[in-house]
Amino acid sequence: MSTPVEALVAELDGVIESAIANAPRSLQTRIGPSEMGIPCDLRLGYKLLGHPETNASRTVAWKPFIGTAVHDALTIIFALANHALPSFREDGIPRYHVEEKVVVGQVNGDDIDGTTDLYVDGTVIDWKIVGGPSLRKYKAEGPGDQYQRQVHTYGAGWAQLGFPVKNVAIYFLPRDQEWKQRHFWHEPYDQALALETVSKVDGIAKLTSALGAAALPLLRRAPAWCRSCPWLAPGSTDLARGCPGHPDATAPDSSLTDLIAQ
Ligand code: SF4
Numbered sequence: 500m501s502t503p504v505e506a507l508v509a510e511l512d513g514v515i516e517s518a519i520a521n522a523p524r525s526l527q528t529r530i531g532p533s534e535m536g537i538p539c540d541l542r543l544g545y546k547l548l549g550h551p552e553t554n555a556s557r558t559v560a561w562k563p564f565i566g567t568a569v570h571d572a573l574t575i576i577f578a579l580a581n582h583a584l585p586s587f588r589e590d591g592i593p594r595y596h597v598e599e600k601v602v603v604g605q606v607n608g609d610d611i612d613g614t615t616d617l618y619v620d621g622t623v624i625d626w627k628i629v630g631g632p633s634l635r636k637y638k639a640e641g642p643g644d645q646y647q648r649q650v651h652t653y654g655a656g657w658a659q660l661g662f663p664v665k666n667v668a669i670y671f672l673p674r675d676q677e678w679k680q681r682h683f684w685h686e687p688y689d690q691a692l693a694l695e696t697v698s699k700v701d702g703i704a705k706l707t708s709a710l711g712a713a714a715l716p717l718l719r720r721a722p723a724w725c726r727s728c729p730w731l732a733p734g735s736t737d738l739a740r741g742c743p744g745h746p747d748a749t750a751p752d753s754s755l756t757d758l759i760a761q
Contacts, residue, residue: 544718554741603653
């Protein structure tokens with residue numbers, strides 16, 4: 500007898516949802532360059548402490564999963580593009596450096612590394628797969644502090660390896676629109692911005708390392724996609740049990756689901 504359709508759907512959902520929940524990036528506990536520019540110091544503090552997540556309303560990270568899948572496809576595309584180049588066949592030096600790991604700096608004595616999507620010809624490029632409202636916002640207003648800092652820290656990583664870094668870029672690719680809607684943002688590499696970003700996180704890490712959860716009330720709060728923050732606990736009066744959120748966190752959260760795991 501075949502499985503009833505409801506049970507079959509539940510089985511399929513279970514396989515998919517488990518794969519998403521257990522993807523390496525979902526399980527990552529160490530802070531990475533994609534989070535270092537988060538404007539909320541308290542959220543960074545929770546992350547650095549490895550504090551248990553409190554936000555029960557977070558759902559299956561479907562949109563980030565789409566972003567990860569597109570990243571994987573682009574990795575294959577550019578790896579194949581390398582092999583198609585006569586120069587690569589001659590000297591084995593890739594034009595496109597795809598998904599290579601770089602160390603962006605040290606936090607509390609530990610190397611912080613991250614995987615860059617693409618380095619080519621002095622430009623460090625990060626893919627962002629985003630929905631329509633976010634895409635319009637990035638076209639109008641630029642990438643925002645967090646994405647901007649992320650890509651500059653990658654720049655620092657490449658520079659440390661001895662590669663020339665002239666520009667950093669974010670290629671915003673539409674998740675649910677046509678290819679022609681894509682948007683390539685770029686600016687000159689700014690080493691000072693990268694160092695400042697790492698230095699701020701290093702300071703928070705030293706504080707949380709010294710004080711543990713007692714450091715949490717000392718950290719500045721800022722609206723950083725509170726509704727999807729792993730440490731949101733509405734109504735909480737004890738930061739050790741979770742954060743009540745920021746009073747200014749009223750904007751829609753559409754961009755958060757873009758930023759996780761990209
Ligand atoms: S809920 Fe908002 S204010 Fe609180 S830690 Fe998270 S991002 Fe920061």
